Amino acid sequence: MEIKxxxxxxxxxxPILNYLMIFITYLGNGGFIWIVAAIYLLFQNNNKLKREAFTLALALIIFSIFGLLILKPIIARPRPFTVSDVNLLIKEPLGFSFPSGHTGSSFAAAYVIYFYNKKRGVLALILAALIAFSRMYLFVHYPTDIIAGIILGLISGKLAxxxxxxLLKRAYNN
Structure with a gap:
C-alpha cells in the first residue's frame, strides 16, 4: 500500500519539481538548515534568541538520540527503493528508513521556532513539511516513516x- x-x-x-525536491531534501541533510539557524540565533545580541538557539539544538539532540540512535537500528526497516524498481534522483541514503531523520529533525526544530516566534515558526513548519514530502517524492522514505518523524520531532521539540x-525557572528561583 505504501509503495503504491x-x-x-x-x-x-x-525536471523543475525534481530539481526543487532535491534542493529541499539537501537542506535537511544532517539537519543542516536547522543547525545553521541555531548558530545564527546563538550569535544574536538577544538573550531570548540565544535561548531559542539552545532549545533548538537540544531538540535536535533529543530527536537524534531517540529517533536515529535508538529506533532506526532497532526497527531496521529497509528503504522503499530497495523493494521497488525505481531510478533514484539522489545518491542512495545510508542507514535504515524508519523514522525519517530529515523529517524528525525538521519538525523538532520547527516546533521550537514556532514556540518562540509564531511568524517564523509558520515558515519553519512549511519548510519542515516540504522536506518531509521531498523524502517521499524522492522514494527514500515510506509515508509511515514520515508520520513517525513528524510525531517524534514534535515530541522532541516539546521536551526541549x-x-x-x-532550567530557567530553577535559575530564577535561586
Whole structure:
C-alpha cells in the first residue's frame, strides 16, 4: 500500500519539481538548515534568541538520540527503493528508513521556532513539511516513516522547550 502511494507520486515528476525536491531534501541533510539557524540565533545580541538557539539544538539532540540512535537500528526497516524498481534522483541514503531523520529533525526544530516566534515558526513548519514530502517524492522514505518523524520531532521539540523552561525557572528561583 505504501509503495503504491510512492509510485503514484512519480506522476508528479518533472525536471523543475525534481530539481526543487532535491534542493529541499539537501537542506535537511544532517539537519543542516536547522543547525545553521541555531548558530545564527546563538550569535544574536538577544538573550531570548540565544535561548531559542539552545532549545533548538537540544531538540535536535533529543530527536537524534531517540529517533536515529535508538529506533532506526532497532526497527531496521529497509528503504522503499530497495523493494521497488525505481531510478533514484539522489545518491542512495545510508542507514535504515524508519523514522525519517530529515523529517524528525525538521519538525523538532520547527516546533521550537514556532514556540518562540509564531511568524517564523509558520515558515519553519512549511519548510519542515516540504522536506518531509521531498523524502517521499524522492522514494527514500515510506509515508509511515514520515508520520513517525513528524510525531517524534514534535515530541522532541516539546521536551526541549519544557527542559529549557524548567532550567530557567530553577535559575530564577535561586
Amino acid at each position: 502511494f510512492l509510485e503514484a507520486l512519480q506522476i508528479l515528476y518533472s 522547550t519544557n527542559c529549557t523552561n524548567n
